[in-house]
Amino acid sequence: MSKITVIGAGNVGATCVDVLATREICNEVVVIDIKENFADGKALDIWETSPVFGSDTRVTGVTNDYTKTADSDIVIITSGIPRKPGMSRDDLISTNANIVKSVTGQAIKYSPNAIIIVVANPLDVMTYTAYLTAKIDSRKVFGMAGILDTARFRSFLALELDISPKDIQTLLMGGHGDTMVPLPRYTTVAGIPITQLIKKERLDEIIQRTKVGGGEIVKLLGTSAWYAPGAAVAQMAEAILNDQKRIFPCCTLLKGEYGLENIYLGVPVKLGKNGIEQIIEIELNEEEKADMNRSAESVKGVMKVLDDMKLF
DSSP states (O other), rough: OOEEEEEEEHHHHHHHHHHHHHTTTTSEEEESSTTTTHHHHHHHHHHHHHHHHOOOEEEEEEEEEEGGGGGGGGEEOOOOOOOOOOOHHHHHHHHHHHHHHHHHHHHHHTOOOOOOEESSSSSSHHHHHHHHHHHHGGGEEEEOOOOHHHHHHHHHHHHHSSSOGGEEEEEESSSSTTTEOOOOOGGTTTTTEETTOOOHHHHHHHHHHTTTTHHHHHHHHOOOOOOHHHHHHHHHHHHHTOOOOOOEEEEEEEEGGGGOOOEEEEEEEETTTTTTEEEEOOOHHHHHHHHHHHHHHEEEEEHHHHTTTOOO
């Protein structure tokens, strides 16, 4: 019997629950939210789709009762607030760090052996927050960003080439956001290097669109994305529960890899039943190394804001 808890019943959390249930990734999903009856209603609505899709994954919603999350194999943290007009970065970090610290502490109390996947923003520092709170092996606390970013890149490339996104393989590293490090050298279409199919100038434009992909959604909707992030984190959960040994870019704690210490950053990893089973170090050229180090410096700046808050 496999069980996943999703903390936060907002757009990303509810989408994740929907994908987990519809694809029968686990036997049971519990979604929890602080807002009265909110998770209960979302869960009931999703459960009522089970006869339509032929799914029998049990979906339960609860209001702030962490006893119902006990013995979860995976805990997915989507809770937190979006950045509001006039809100400083430091204020956003402070608010969401307190939320993530609180929910992580409660979740790990009832599921001490769970693997924790963080989706809350700012992603890199919120994953660091969950790690400091949970006090468990860092290979069991990591963040979802790279899968979403690569999905965006692949979807844009598929549109450009008028092909199936299934045939595109790519890799992005670094922080989540403007400082991410796309790697065209490691991007292929059915084994064909992308650089043979798209001219550099156009490829650079697509890379730039990928970097601000989240912002593009915000401009269109007035709120952040949820379908792609929700599906991306569900894919991570599937790889773990089914011990698929998938190679994904994930936000993980580096301990010397890529010359970086004590920083949560996106790199390729092997995902299996034990969480991150291997951090894969690929060869980077000088330009890629410089981009990676710039991204790391940006993330370190955000992590310092958290450290200065003295929450731990």
